[in-house]
Amino acid sequence: MRYLAGLIMVLILTGCGDKAQETHYNGAALLEKKCGICHNLKMPPDTYEDEKAPPMMAVVFHLKDFMKIKDNEDKAKKFIPFIQDYTLEPSREKSYCDEASLDAYGLMPSQKGNVTEDELKAIAEYIFTFYDQEKYLKEMQEKAAFYALPKGEQLVRKSGCLNCHDIQKAKVGPSFAMIANKGAEEIIDVIQNGSQGKWEGFHNMLMPAFKNKFTQDELRILQEWIHTLGTKDKASP
Ligand code: HEC
């Protein structure tokens, strides 16, 4: 209990602290407005020819790496001051950019008059958290894992089928492995038109119709994928 009370206090205190800083400045909006004209802000960035500036993701990953930023203390002592200083007084000497990139992009024009130190603090706080290498890697891995799945499973995951169906186990509806012994036409018909009361033990739950959700090709891909689960099931002991 004591621990919980302490935790709540900490949450309240940090909550207030953050609020006081952020009510005036919205780092994301400022970044968009003040830096987005030259820096591509997406993660991962769009790539196009004749970029005016390196993508912000690249800038932040690069700076964290070269400045050896590890924790919030480094952020406060090194990262934020660098962003403030560089943006207002850029120079080749201060830049962590390599010579070739500096030549290609040209030095960043000073943003003095366009952005204040306090606004830069909010921007720096925001980009520090938003462009997070671990989060990015995890997203990329998840994406790669998704696209490595069979096309049918991708469709099922994208379309919310897994809210009601598990691949192997009964859930709100029968598992796809259980459905695998149904005929192709029936499977396609049910996906398009829905079904209710056919399966026992599922409380008469409704399978909604996905009438115009899928193309004929996609329906075929779904049906064929469901059928592959049957073969696998039977092969296993
Ligand atoms: C007019 C275009 C332009 C605008 C606006 C702009 N930048 Fe840049 N920025 C550049 C260019 C070009 C470079 C690459 C050359 C360099 O490092 O100076 C760069 C590089 C940087 C770097 C990298 C420095 C390094 O050592 O690698 C940081 C940090 C940076 N910008 C922050 C900002 C922030 C924050 C804003 C918004 C407040 C902003 N920039 C707005 C053009 C711009």
Ligand code: HEC
């Ligand atoms: C809201 C829950 C729900 C969602 C979402 C859902 N289903 Fe169903 N599904 C069910 C239920 C419940 C049944 C059993 C219906 C019955 O008993 O007639 C079922 C049955 C089926 C059947 C069985 C066909 C048969 O002839 O027995 C197939 C195929 C099927 N679903 C595919 C899908 C696909 C593909 C998706 C996603 C596009 C999906 N379902 C989304 C609940 C759902």
